[in-house]
Amino acid sequence: AQSVSQHNHHVILSEAASLELGCNYSYGGTVNLFWYVQYPGQHLQLLLKYFSGDPLVKGIKGFEAEFIKSKFSFNLRKPSVQWSDTAEYFCAVIVSGSARQLTFGSGTQLTVLP
């Protein structure tokens, strides 16, 4: 069965710092990749997704992620974080051709200090 690893459990940054959250998956076939975010007290919402094409994907709020197939990775980046980016971030995978249920990583709590 596929799995998703997020290497950082909790990341603390100051405002304007750059962010990179790691995500690796274990599945050799075709996958769809997602980053979801959960702000305090809110529902999970999609930041960005990759299905095919350009491996550099841009999402909402200045986030981007790069799919590197050879490394089975889909790291999330943002050049300059804001206090409002404080949230929990989840990487997730759908195996192509499956029933399309998401397999999630364990999540990374990002705290941005003002």
Add this chain to the structure above:
Amino acid sequence: EAGVTQFPSHSVIEKGQTVTLRCDPISGHDNLYWYRRVMGKEIKFLLHFVKESKQDESGMPNNRFLAERTGGTYSTLKVQPAELEDSGVYFCASSHLTGRTEAFFGQGTRLTVV
């Protein structure tokens, strides 16, 4: 467009009692998923409906959990009898049946079994 709605937002019950969680998906979404996050762990898939039919319930922990989706609209997830290890946040998500669409999540129901 109304989002995915879950009710209740919180539930505290005693071990051995019964609890029913409800999910109203986005109108027109044939796919409906239940997920659960036990504290400190990753969000895990429970089951998947397409309209009123269960497509995959491989993630259901045991036979104390029963999910239904009446008429292919809202869904309920009943836990009977509840055990301490059932505590966690239960998420519902819905999506269109076809196309490259992501799943939209509800805010979750936080279940605490004491």
